[in-house]
Amino acid sequence: MTWDILNILGTLAFAISGALIALEEDYDILGVYVLGFTTAFGGGIARNLLIGIPIEDIWSQDSLFKIAFLAITVVFILSNKWIASWKKWVVFFDAIGLAAFAIQGANFALTIDAPLFAVIIAATLTGAGGGMIRDVLAGRKPMIFRSEIYALWAALAGLAIGLDLVRGPYTTFFLLIAIVLFRMLSVYYKWNLPHKFRT
Template identity: 60%
Template sequence: MVWETLNIIGTIAFAISGAIVAIEEKYDILGVLVLGFVTAFGGGAVRNLLIGAPVSLLWDQGLLFALALITIFIVFFLKDMWIEYLKKVIIFDAMGLSAFAIQGAMIAYHNELPFWAVATAAVLTGSGGGIIRDVLAGRKPTIFREEIYALWALLAGLFIGLGFITHPYVYYLLFFMIVALRILSVRYNWTLPKHQNQLFQKEL
C-alpha cells in the first residue's frame, strides 16, 4: 500500500511539474507530453539501470502511465491564471521529490543492496526525472540551484538505509518531513556551503 501510494503521488506531482516547465518554455502539446512523462518516469528508469533492476519494469506501469497522461492533458488545457498559480506552488515538486526518493530507497533496501546503494537510489529516483526535464528544457538543473534539493532525497535514503523504518506508517511521516524541509528550504533560501574562490572573484 505504501509503495502504490508513493508511486501515484510521485507520478502525478512530477507530471504536473514537467508539464508546467514545458508550457513555460512554450513547447507544443507533444513537447509538453514528452517533458511530463520524462519527469514522471525518468528517475525510476535511471535507478533501475544502476541497481540492476529490469528496465522492462518501466513498461509494466499501465495505470501510472494513464494517470500521467490525464494529468498532463489537464495541465495543458488549464487557463493561464491557473498555470501561473501552479508555477508558484512548490509543493508539487516537493511531493514528487519526497515520494520518489523514498520509493527508490525502498526498492534498493528490499533488494538487500549496500547502504550507499540505498542512498544513491533515493537521490537518483527523487531528482533524476527533474534533472532530465531541466536539461531538455535548457535550464540549470534544480539539483544544482541555490536552495537545497538533493540533500532531502539523500536524507530519505539515509533513514531507510540505516533501518530506521520500523513500521509502514513511518514512511508517511518521512514523506511529509521531506516535503516540509523542501518547502522550507525554498521559503527561507536555505543553501549549502560554497567554495569562496577569491581569485576567481577578483578576475571577474
C-alpha cells in the same frame, strides 16, 4: 498499499511539475507530454540502471502511465488563468515528487538487499533524477546542483530507510511530510549547501 500511494503521488507530482515547466518554456503539446513523462519516469529509469533492475520493467507500470497522461492533459487544457496560479505551486509539486520517489527508490533498493550506499544513491536518483532530466531538456541549470538544498533531502531519506529507522506506513508518511517540509523551508529561507568562494 504504501508502495502504490508513493508511486501515484510521485508520478502525479512530477508529471504536473514537468508539464508546468514545459508551459513556462512555451513548448507545444508534444513537448508538454514529453517533459511531463520524462519528469515522472526519468528517475525510475536511472534507478533501475543503477541497481540492475531490467530497464524494460518501467513499461509494466501502465496504470502510472495513464495517471501521468491524465495529469498532463489536465494541465494542458486548463485556462491560462489557472496555469498562472498553478505555476506558483511548481516547487510544492516538485517537493512531493522528490519525497515520494526518494522513499520509493530506497525501498526498491532494499528489496534486492542493496548495501546502504546503494540505497542512498537509489533514493537520490529516483527522487531527483526526473527533475534533473526535466531541467536539462528545458534548457535550465539542473536544480539538483544549484537550487536551495534539494537532492540532500532525498539522500537523507535513503539514509534513514537504509538504517532501518523507517518502519510501517506511519513512519513512512512522517518521513514524506518531513522531506516536503524541509524542501519548502529550504526554498523559503534560501538554505544552500556551501559553494566555493570566488576570489
